[in-house]
Amino acid sequence: MGLQTGKKPRQRAPSKRALKTRETILDAAEYLFSERSFDGASIRDIAARAEVPVGLVSHHGGSKETLFFTVIARRADELARLRAEALETCLASGQPDLRRVIACFVLPFLHQTHHGQPQWRAYGRLIAIVSADERWREITQACFDPTANIFLDQIARILPDASRGAIGSSFVFMVSSMLAICASSWRIEALSAHQDIETLEEHLLDFCEAGFAANLGRMARGV
Amino acid sequence: MGLQTGKKPRQRAPSKRALKTRETILDAAEYLFSERSFDGASIRDIAARAEVPVGLVSHHGGSKETLFFTVIARRADELARLRAEALETCLASGQPDLRRVIACFVLPFLHQTHHGQPQWRAYGRLIAIVSADERWREITQACFDPTANIFLDQIARILPDASRGAIGSSFVFMVSSMLAICASSWRIEALSAHQDIETLEEHLLDFCEAGFAANLGRMARGV
DNA sequence: GTCTATAATGAGATAGAC
């Protein structure tokens, strides 16, 4: 695929207008990719939504694949920062327990997708699509595995008896459940009832904390 | 979308050869849809993989959307039957607990996708794609919600104190985690290590049983 | 039922004027 963002060094700084155009295009691409997946969203649809001529999409985004990667990487960087900050604060405030570490991973994502800019909502659905499709493995590894490994190490420190396999599979179960809140809220509603995001957050934390603890061989709450 | 399978009533029974052709096409479609999602798999790719002329795909499968629906419905019927049988056996053998009811839902799926015909593997990945994409909501509701509601009711009977919302969200978390074993095994391996399916099944059951119990307000193990 | 050929459309990418 070629994930290198490395185009040739820029001649001069882009104008404000150019930057704005670029963001508009990325926003449109993000929305349409999240609604119709990679192949279902055409460059022309994206241009139409961004209200720019088709040529500009290629100009700012490069090939469709690099555009896709750029869209995902854009907010992944911010997300990684938010999670790292939350974890740092948590660690600084004394003894971290499992629930708090988990919360540092899932809450920044859920807060951004539900209380951040409207565009974050689309981003959440997009990540769910990417995570369920091995075609985008390279993107997942580049954008999300570094942060994931930090949290895996942290959990392993809290629960040194757990096998790496148990931690890894529990972690992926947690990520899938978290993403379901974005991508499958319609199904939760269809099977039960509408619930506000705070309630869902609590259900998710309860579910994952207990699930982790069960898989890690000893109770972790209150350690 | 139009989910009606109702074409005009058949004039005469199709020949054995025609049925075989049809299955070959559905198998090819199943595989390619699971690898590249709906828009990424073309009718021509499907015809090439099935080694039939392009025209035959439309002839047997109808439009691309009805072909997609047919592919998913085909094994959904069998899956629903396997789950219903497992549940029936479980209920007949005395007091059902939470873990056994959960197992009746997830194990038929995991057994088919990992020990059934090779095609079931593709089907598992395909369902994961469908579940993360609201475009296919209609398919999910037609193919999987009836069975889901049977299990939701069963869980509600075992744990009458739980709110429908807590049960519904826990159920969707469980489904997402189950599907992750099919669609995101590469990620589990990348973050930890390869684990055989029996180990993953146990991790999943432990994770979900504890997660459900935590969300349902009282311990369910051993009820 | 099977297969070929083709119609009609839309795709991604880019050259070149402004």
Add this chain to the structure above:
DNA sequence: GTCTATCTCATTATAGAC
């Protein structure tokens, strides 16, 4: 940087011979 026009190719669907 912006925008238009166009090149080239692949797509779904179907008409009609066998």
